[in-house]
Amino acid sequence: MLTRILHALRRLFDSSRAAGHAGASSPDRPAPAKGAGRGVSADSQGATTMSKITSIADVRRQFLNNKEPIYFISATNFNLLGIGDWVGNFRHINYIDCFEGRQRNVFVPKEKFPRDFESIEDINNYLLEHKEVIDFIQSRADGDNAGIATFLMFDEHTEEVCRQLGLKVAFPPAKLRSRMDNKIETVRIGNKAGVPSVPNVLARVGSYQELGEVSRELGDDLVVQTAFGDSGHTTFFIASEDDYYKHAEEIEAEAEVKIMKRINCRGSAIEACATRCGTVVGPLMTELVGFKSLTPYKGGWCGNEMFAGAFSQEVRDKAREYTFKFGEALREEGYRGYFELDFLIDMDSQEVYLGELNPRVTGASSLTNVAAFAHSDIPLFLFHLLEFSELDFDLDIAEINERWAHPESIDSWSQLVIKHTEESVDLLTQAPQSGVWKMAEDGSIAYDHYDSHPHAAENEREAFFLRISGEGDFRYEGADLGILITRGRLMDDDFQLTERARAWIEGIRGQYAGQSLQDPVVEEVAVSHAVGGGNFKIL
Numbered sequence: 434m435l436t437r438i439l440h441a442l443r444r445l446f447d448s449s450r451a452a453g454h455a456g457a458s459s460p461d462r463p464a465p466a467k468g469a470g471r472g473v474s475a476d477s478q479g480a481t482t483m484s485k486i487t488s489i490a491d492v493r494r495q496f497l498n499n500k501e502p503i504y505f506i507s508a509t510n511f512n513l514l515g516i517g518d519w520v521g522n523f524r525h526i527n528y529i530d531c532f533e534g535r536q537r538n539v540f541v542p543k544e545k546f547p548r549d550f551e552s553i554e555d556i557n558n559y560l561l562e563h564k565e566v567i568d569f570i571q572s573r574a575d576g577d578n579a580g581i582a583t584f585l586m587f588d589e590h591t592e593e594v595c596r597q598l599g600l601k602v603a604f605p606p607a608k609l610r611s612r613m614d615n616k617i618e619t620v621r622i623g624n625k626a627g628v629p630s631v632p633n634v635l636a637r638v639g640s641y642q643e644l645g646e647v648s649r650e651l652g653d654d655l656v657v658q659t660a661f662g663d664s665g666h667t668t669f670f671i672a673s674e675d676d677y678y679k680h681a682e683e684i685e686a687e688a689e690v691k692i693m694k695r696i697n698c699r700g701s702a703i704e705a706c707a708t709r710c711g712t713v714v715g716p717l718m719t720e721l722v723g724f725k726s727l728t729p730y731k732g733g734w735c736g737n738e739m740f741a742g743a744f745s746q747e748v749r750d751k752a753r754e755y756t757f758k759f760g761e762a763l764r765e766e767g768y769r770g771y772f773e774l775d776f777l778i779d780m781d782s783q784e785v786y787l788g789e790l791n792p793r794v795t796g797a798s799s800l801t802n803v804a805a806f807a808h809s810d811i812p813l814f815l816f817h818l819l820e821f822s823e824l825d826f827d828l829d830i831a832e833i834n835e836r837w838a839h840p841e842s843i844d845s846w847s848q849l850v851i852k853h854t855e856e857s858v859d860l861l862t863q864a865p866q867s868g869v870w871k872m873a874e875d876g877s878i879a880y881d882h883y884d885s886h887p888h889a890a891e892n893e894r895e896a897f898f899l900r901i902s903g904e905g906d907f908r909y910e911g912a913d914l915g916i917l918i919t920r921g922r923l924m925d926d927d928f929q930l931t932e933r934a935r936a937w938i939e940g941i942r943g944q945y946a947g948q949s950l951q952d953p954v955v956e957e958v959a960v961s962h963a964v965g966g967g968n969f970k971i972l
Contacts, residue, residue, distance in 0.1 A: 486819070486826035489810045489833075495824065496520045496815055502573045502580030503818070504600070508556050508964060508971040510539055511899055511916055512585055512794045515803055515886045516814055522573075522580075526566055528556050528964065529971075531867050531899050536885045540569050552969055553586040561594045570598060581821070585794060585972075603821035604793070605768050613768050613792040615660045617689050623787040626762035628755040631656075631777055631786045633693040638684050641677040644692065651694040657684055658691040658789075668732045670695065698777040699928055700788065701744065702737060704801045705756050706816040707769045711830035712760025713816050715801045716843050717752045719743050720775070721850075721923075724930060726938050729854045729910050736849045738922055739800045741840035744778055751785045752776050753838060759787070771817040773797060796972050799848060799918065803887050806842035846887070847923040849934065850972060851941055853902075853912045858956040859947030864903045865915070870896050870940075872933070878940035893921040896937060901972075907963045908947050909956075913972060917941060 486492055499521040505513045510525035517523040517538045530541040542565035550556050560566050570579050579599035584591065589607045604610065612618055620630050636647040638657075648655055657680070659667040669680040672695075677684075684690055700720035706713045721727065721736035728735040743749065756774055763772065773795045775788030794814065802812035810833065819826060836842060868883040872894050882889075887897040896919035902912055923934035930938075950956050964971055 484825065486824055487828065489828075492811055492815060492819055492826070492828075493519070496811075496818065499523075501575070501578070502570070503583070503603075504570070504580060505583050506557050506560055507585045508553060509899070509901060510536075511901075511972055512796065512798045513583075513802065513814060514799050514899070515888070516812060518886070519812060519815060520818065524573075526560055526569070528560060529901060530903075531901060532885060533866070533903075535883060540566070542566055550964060553971055554588040554591060556964065556971070557584055557587055558590055558594060561591065561598065567598065570600070574599060581818075583794075583818075603818060604770055609767055610792050613763065613766065613772075613790060616658050616691055616789050617660050619787065619790040620691060622762050622766065622790075623759060626758045628759050628762075628787045629784075630788075631693045631696055631698075633691055635689055635691055637687070637689050638692070640685075641674050641681070644671070644677060644684075648692045651692065654695040656693045656695050658693070659683060659687050660689065660691075666730060666733075670731070696777065696786075697780045698786070699744075699780055700734075701752065701776045701778055702773055702795070702797045703752055703756050703776065704771070704773045704795065704797055704813055705760050706771050706813055706820065707760040707764045708816055708820045708828075708830070709769070710826070710828050712757050712764070713813060713830055713837075714753050714756045714760070714834050715813050715837065716741075716804070716806070717743050717749050717776070718797055718800065719924065719928070721930075725854065726930070726935065727849060727854070728852045729856075734796065734850070735852070736847065736923070737797050737800055738845075738847045738924055739804055739843065740845040740922055741843040745783065748778055748783060748785055749838075753834070755785060755787065757834070759790070763792075768792060770820055771798075771814060796850065799887070799916070800846050803918075804846060805844040806837045809842065810836070845921050846918065847921065847934075848916055848918045849923060849938060850916050851914045851938060853908050853910060853914055856910050857949075858907060858909045859949050861902060861904050861906050861908050861945060861947045863944070863946035864900055864906075865898060865941060865944035867898060867900045867915075870898050870917075872896070872936060872940070876932075876936035876940070878937065878944075887918040890919055893919060893933070895919065898941065902945075908945070909963060912963065913970070914945060915941065916972070 486495060496519055501522060503520055503523045504526050506526045508528045509531055510527055523538060525539045527539055527541050532539060542563050544565065548559055574580065577599050581603050582595050582600040583603050587602065587607055592602055592607055595602050617635055620633065620635060623630055632651060634647050638644045654672045657669045657671055669684065671677050700722045702718045702720050704715045716739060719738040720734060723731050723733055724735055759774060771794050773791040777786045777788045779786065801807065802814055807813065866880055869881045869889045870878050871881045872878050884897065890897045896917050899916045901915045902908060917937055923931055925931055
C-alpha cells in the first residue's frame, strides 16, 4: 500500500515538473507579467497598463496592481519584510515559520523531512522540490507561467528547478553572481571603477613566511580574507605567527587571498540597484560588528543602524559616489539589479575604502526598504523588480539619488541580530513571539501585540521582534535566535552599544528557556541537523 502511495506521489510530482518545464524561459530575463508588457493593454478588470513608466507614481501603481505571482524563497522572510504591502500577489515561501501560521503571505510547508543543510542554496532547493511548495506554486500559476522567483541565495540547480516549475528567476544568472561575489574580484572591479580598497595585495599564501614576504609593505598587523564566505567566519586578524597558525589551513587552501593592512576603521553598509537608467543608491548605514553579547564570531555582522548623521557629510557623499561608480561598473560586467557594498571608514584619516560586495538582497535590506525615503517614493527592491520586468521605463535616477541623499528623507532605525553566544547546546522549551514588544522604564520588556511589519513599532520604547529559533528547535553556538528592529540608534558616537540596546538584548534572551541535552553525541547530531548548523548564516 505504501509503495503504491509513493508511486502515485512521484507521478504527481513528475507531471507538475513537466507542466512547468514547458513554459521555462531564461533565468535572467523574466517574461512580462500578464497585461504588463510594452504598449497599452487591458486586463479582465478593465485596468490598463501604460506604454511607458516615467515616474515613481507609475511604478507604485504598476506593482500595486500586479497580477503575476512573485515569490521570495528563503529560510525566513526577514530580508524583505513589508514588501508585500507594495506588490500585489507577493508571497514568501520559507523553511522557518517565524509567525506560527499567523501571516497570510508567508507559506511554510507543514511536513519537514530531515536534511543536513550546508548552505542557504540547499534550503531553497529543498523548498522548491517539496511537494507542498510545488502544489502551492502550481495552484497560483497562470497556465505555464508560474510567476517570478526571488532569493537571498541560489545556485545553478535552483535555476534548473525553477525552469521546470515555470518560474522566472529575477536575478542575473547564478554563475555571474558567483563571480561577482568573489572578494578578490570585488577588489579588481573597484580598482577599475576608481573605488579604492584598503591597501592590500592579492596572492597565494603557503606559509607564514610567504605571508610576510608578499605583504612586506603593509606592515605586521594584517587582515586576511578568503574569496568567499561570511566575513565573520572567513576574515582572519593576524599580528603574529601564532595568529597565523590558528587559520593556516583555511588560508593555505585558497588559490588566492586578500591581504590587507589593518586600519582603525568602522564598518558601514550601503545598498543600491543597478538599472538600465542608472544606479539607484540608498543611504549609508553603520554596521554592528563582533559584539560579544550578540555574536560569537569576531568580525561577525550583527546588525545595522540607519540615521541621517551616520559619519560626516563628506564621508557619506564619498560612499554614495563610490557606490554609484561601482554600480555602473557592475552594469558593464553584465550584472544588474540589487546589490550591497560594505565600506570601511578609516577613523584616523576619514578615507573611505571598499570592503566587499554582496550581489543580492542582504541583512541590511530590512532597514533600507522600510525607511522614510522608501515610503515617500518606493522601496529599493521595487527598482530591482522593475529592472527584471519587461516594462518600458525611463526614470530620472539622478533626481531620485539627490532626493534620497537628503537628511530629511532618512529617519532613524536600528536592528540587532541576536545569536546564541555560549558554547552549549540545548532544546528550546520557550521562545518569544514575533510581534511588537514594549520596554518599561526599568528596562524590562513585555509582549504587546502581534504584527508582521517593523513600522508597527511606533517609538523607541517599542521594538518589532522577528523570532527565528522557536520552541522545539536546538539552540547552539552561533544559532540565530531572532532579529530586533526599533526606531532610533542602538550605538553611541563611539560605536558602543547603548544602555537601551543592552536592555533589549538582555530582555529578549530572557524570554528563551531550554532543556540541556546532556549527551555529547546527541548534541553533535542536534547541531548537524539544525538549520545552519553554525556553519553558514541564514539571514
